Amino acid sequence: MTIVSFAGVSRFYGEVLGVAGIDLSIGPGITGLVGPNGAGKSTLLGLAAALLRPDRGEVRVGGIPTTKPGGLLRLVGACPQRLAFPPWATGIGLLEEAASLAGLPRRAARRRAGAVLARVGLEEAGPRRAAGYSKGMQQRLKVARALVHDPPVLLLDEPLDGLDPVGREWMMHLMRERADAGGTVVVSTHVLHEVEAIADRVVFVADGRVVASGALGEVRETIRSEPARYRVVCGAPRELAATLVVREGTVSVGVEPGEGAVLVRTFDQDGLLAAVTRLAAAGRFGITGVAPVDRDAESVYAYVMAERGRSR
Amino acid sequence: MSGGLPVPALAALIRAELRRALTTRRGATLFLAAAAPVLLAGLRALSTGGGAAAALTSQTSQVLHLVLLRSALVLGTADMLAKLFSADRQEGTLAHLLLAPLPRAALVLGRFAGAAAAVAAAFSASLVLTAALLAVPAARAGMPVAATVAGTVAGYLPAVAAGTVAYGAVFLLLGLLLRTPAIPILLIYGWELLVPFLPTGLKAWSLAYHVGALAPPLLVHSTLEVVAAPENPVLAVAVLVAVSILALAAAARLARRLEATPSA
Numbered sequence: 001m002t003i004v005s006f007a008g009v010s011r012f013y014g015e016v017l018g019v020a021g022i023d024l025s026i027g028p029g030i031t032g033l034v035g036p037n038g039a040g041k042s043t044l045l046g047l048a049a050a051l052l053r054p055d056r057g058e059v060r061v062g063g064i065p066t067t068k069p070g071g072l073l074r075l076v077g078a079c080p081q082r083l084a085f086p087p088w089a090t091g092i093g094l095l096e097e098a099a100s101l102a103g104l105p106r107r108a109a110r111r112r113a114g115a116v117l118a119r120v121g122l123e124e125a126g127p128r129r130a131a132g133y134s135k136g137m138q139q140r141l142k143v144a145r146a147l148v149h150d151p152p153v154l155l156l157d158e159p160l161d162g163l164d165p166v167g168r169e170w171m172m173h174l175m176r177e178r179a180d181a182g183g184t185v186v187v188s189t190h191v192l193h194e195v196e197a198i199a200d201r202v203v204f205v206a207d208g209r210v211v212a213s214g215a216l217g218e219v220r221e222t223i224r225s226e227p228a229r230y231r232v233v234c235g236a237p238r239e240l241a242a243t244l245v246v247r248e249g250t251v252s253v254g255v256e257p258g259e260g261a262v263l264v265r266t267f268d269q270d271g272l273l274a275a276v277t278r279l280a281a282a283g284r285f286g287i288t289g290v291a292p293v294d295r296d297a298e299s300v301y302a303y304v305m306a307e308r309g310r311s312r
Numbered sequence: 313m314s315g316g317l318p319v320p321a322l323a324a325l326i327r328a329e330l331r332r333a334l335t336t337r338r339g340a341t342l343f344l345a346a347a348a349p350v351l352l353a354g355l356r357a358l359s360t361g362g363g364a365a366a367a368l369t370s371q372t373s374q375v376l377h378l379v380l381l382r383s384a385l386v387l388g389t390a391d392m393l394a395k396l397f398s399a400d401r402q403e404g405t406l407a408h409l410l411l412a413p414l415p416r417a418a419l420v421l422g423r424f425a426g427a428a429a430a431v432a433a434a435f436s437a438s439l440v441l442t443a444a445l446l447a448v449p450a451a452r453a454g455m456p457v458a459a460t461v462a463g464t465v466a467g468y469l470p471a472v473a474a475g476t477v478a479y480g481a482v483f484l485l486l487g488l489l490l491r492t493p494a495i496p497i498l499l500i501y502g503w504e505l506l507v508p509f510l511p512t513g514l515k516a517w518s519l520a521y522h523v524g525a526l527a528p529p530l531l532v533h534s535t536l537e538v539v540a541a542p543e544n545p546v547l548a549v550a551v552l553v554a555v556s557i558l559a560l561a562a563a564a565r566l567a568r569r570l571e572a573t574p575s576a
Contacts, residue, residue, distance in 0.1 A: 013573065051410055051572045067568070070318075073413035080572065084404035088336045094408070100324030101412035109324075149413065 001027050003153060003184040004048050009057035011043055018043035019208040022057070026186055030179045032199030033188040034301060040208040041188035042081055045155045048186070049078035061153055074102075077146030081157035081188075085130035091141050092117055092126035095148050102149035112148060120144040121170070135162035143171070154178055156187045160194055172198050196297035204304045212304045220295050225310065226303045227251040228269040229294040232262045232276055235286025240279070247275060263293070321414050322422040329426020333392060334433070338399065342431060345388030346438040349380040353445035372446045373531040376468050380442060381475060381527065382520050385435055386504055389479040390497045392427050394487035397570065407572035417564035424484050424560065432476045439472055440465055464528075471527035478519050478552040481559035488566040508533070512540040519555065522548040 004026040011018035019040040033041040046052040047059045050069040058065055064072040085094065095113035104112055117126045120140040125133060130141055139162050146154055156175070160168050175185045175198055189195050195202055196216065203213040212219045220228075234240050237255045241262050245253040249268025256263060266272045273290065280287040294300070333339040353375055397420075400406040409419060443464040447457035482500070486493040504520040515521040515538075524530070525548035533539055 046572070049411065051407055053569070053571060068415075069410070070413055070415035070418070073411060078407075078411055080407050082404060083407050086332075086336075086403065086405045086408070088332070097324060097328050098408070098412070100327075101321050101409075101414060103318055103321050103413070105320050106324075109320075145408070145411070 003027055003062060004186060005060045006044070006047070007058050007060075009047060009054045009059055011047060011052060011054050017208045018052075019047070019205075022210055024203060024210055024213065026184065026201075026203075028179070028182060028184045029200040030175055030185045030187060030198055032195035032202045033186065033205055034190070034192065034195050034202050034297065035205035036190060039205040041190075041205055042157050043208070044205065045078065045157045045186065045188055046080065049073070049076055049080070049155050051078070051080065073151075074149065075151055076153045076155060077149065077151040078155040079142045079146040079157060079159055081161070083142055083145075085133075085138065085141070087129070087131050089130050090127055091122055091130045091133070091144075094130055094141070095144055098145055098148045104149075116144045116148050119147065136164055136167050139163055139171075140167070143174070152182070153184045154186070156185065158188055158190075160189060160191065168194075192297040192301055202297065202300075204301060206305065206308055211308050212300075216297060216300050217292075217295050219304065220292075220300050223300075223303045223307055224267075225307050226294075227265040227267050228272075228292060229299075230264045230266070230269070230272060230276075231256075231291055231293045232264060232287060233260060233289040234262060235260060235288075237262045237285075240285040240287070243279070243285070244272070244275070247271065318414055318418055321412065322418060322425070325414075325419070325422030326426035326429060329423050330430050330433075333427060333430030338395075339392070339430065339434070341391035342388045342434050345384040345391070346434040348384045349375055349442040350438055350445065352379055353442040357445045357448035370531045372443065372464055373528065375442060375446060376439070376464070377524065377527065377530045380435070380438065380468070381471055381523055382504060382507075383501075384438070385431075385472065385475050385523075386479055386501050386520075388434065389431050389476055390483045390501070392431050393424070393480045393483040394493045394497055396423055396427055396484055396487055398487055398491070398493075401572075406570070410570060410572050416567035416570055419570075420484070420488070420563055420567040421560065424480065424563070427484075428476050428480045431480060432473055435472045435476065436469065439468055443468075467528045471523050474526055474549065474552045475519070475523040478523065478556045478559075481556040481563070482519070485559045485563045485566070488563050488570075508537040511538055515540055516543075516551075519552070522551045 002025040006022040006024040009022040010020045022044065033044060035041050043052065047054055047066065048061055050066040050072055060066070061072050062075045064075065066072055092113055095116055096109050099109035099112045100106065114123070117123050120143055122137060122140055122144065125137060130138065133141060139159065143159060146156070159171055163171060175187060179185050179200070187198065201213065201215055202219065204211045204219070212222065232240060237260055241253045241255050244250060244262065244264055249266045249271060251265040251267065254263045264272060276287060276290045279285060333342060356371060397406065400409060412419060443461045447461050451457045483497065486496050490496065504518055507515050507518045507520045522543065525543035525545055529542055
């Protein structure tokens with residue numbers, strides 16, 4: 001099911017490319033937008049939140065085009081990376097105004113603002129001016145701003161920025177909770193291990209283009225130019241290495257010092273897995289486990305970028 | 313909220329705008345402009361003796377026409393309305409507004425209503441105080457002034473209200489159209505100041521001419537002025553309403569172009 005869709009979307013800032021020719025569908029769950037600074041992540045989120053207009057193409061959320069922000073923003077809670085707070089606004093006042101603008105009558109808006117403020121752990125700071133909050137508190141307030149009308153879609157631009165470890169844990173829990181409740185969370189980050197911890201799917205963005213998307217494992221599968229890396233845990237690593245190194249498709253085999261494990265790089269991962277399974281079933285080399293070691297976000301990102309570099 | 317008019321949201325926009333204008337630095341220039349005729353009237357009250365009380369009507373006419381309607385109201389409205397969105401853009405707070413689940417036209421018109429209400433409130437207060445201070449010399453001379461002050465306020469209030477809406481709509485449009493509307497605003501202001509000296513045919517191409525028609529006539533004219541017959545107030549209202557509607561419709565259309573770029 002597609003919740004957020006980009007169809008042939010391009011956006012320039014004058015002469016500078018924001019994003020170009022984006023075709024992308026995002027469904028429920030947590031989707032991580034990953035890419036270096038300036039890759040186009042914030043532009044994508046800004047387009048989906050109707051904060052930016054595409055120069056070409058169409059963006060829809062829940063089937064509603066971004067040209068109709070009144071309807072679209074009922075479904076969307078957005079947390080832009082750069083969002084200053086008016087110097088006179090208190091935390092509670094800001095949320096109350098946001099709830100009122102979402103259509104809640106005054107008293108209901110006040111109640112809702114208080115509840116959301118408590119939800120993000122800022123109830124005591126609520127009456128203070130938001131511009132004086134610490135960065136972490138402002139980040140929480142931005143998320144509260146996005147949650148105030150309880151939207152099914154959250155667009156969060158670098159939401160872990162400025163948060164302490166407890167705050168990060170809280171934010172990740174919040175995202176998971178929303179996704180588990182059937183919501184859609186799109187989160188941008190350039191911190192790879194974070195996206196691995198939170199995202200069900202990733203979208204790799206570079207130079208304003210989507211270079212790969214899917215679950216990390218799926219994306220890894222599509223990269224044929226890099227050999228797969230597997231770690232085989234066994235009792236006789238040297239002997240196993242000697243057996244595996246002669247296999248067709250094997251690029252290299254290394255023994256992990258003192259670990260009782262072999263690291264294999266191969267272009268024939270199906271063949272490798274079949275062989276290791278056969279050897280384990282035959283009770284040879286004391287094999288106790290085999291697992292890929294290059295399906296983490298960092299490795300996949302490096303492969304994606306390397307492949308992109310080669311194809312340019 | 314259903315698909316109909318988003319009344320609670322519009323009310324919230326108007327409240328927020330009033331609060332911003334009346335309680336924050338955003339309203340500083342507006343209040344300075346509104347204070348100008350009051351200060352002038354205060355100085356006159358201090359310097360004019362009881363013997364000059366007979367000049368009350370002509371002095372009131374000059375201060376309210378030339379200072380309040382032609383200068384202070386134009387500049388105060390320009391500052392509030394032309395900066396309505398550009399100030400948010402500069403402060404990086406525009407996204408707060410653009411993330412509201414409202415049609416952009418409603419966002420613009422709601423904010424316009426709030427800001428115009430603030431301008432009208434400031435200049436109404438200015439009008440009352442100015443009229444009262446201008447009546448001080450006459451009161452000192454023992455003349456009954458309460459009814460005169462009330463009559464003056466009632467006479468000029470329609471011009472203040474209509475001027476706020478018409479100038480406000482035009483300046484809102486300029487603020488949305490141009491990133492830095494200062495020069496066009498100064499040109500408009502200069503043109504409005506020139507109106508008394510323009511031939512009758514050209515006077516109609518200003519807002520000041522139509523706004524002035526809704527107030528008691530200016531009693532003292534300089535020698536260079538081209539004095540025209542007063543305009544029919546009904547026609548003046550029709551022109552000001554038409555200008556306001558056209559400017560607001562164009563502003564509502566331009567509102568679709570509002571953006572909060574990642575760098576803003």
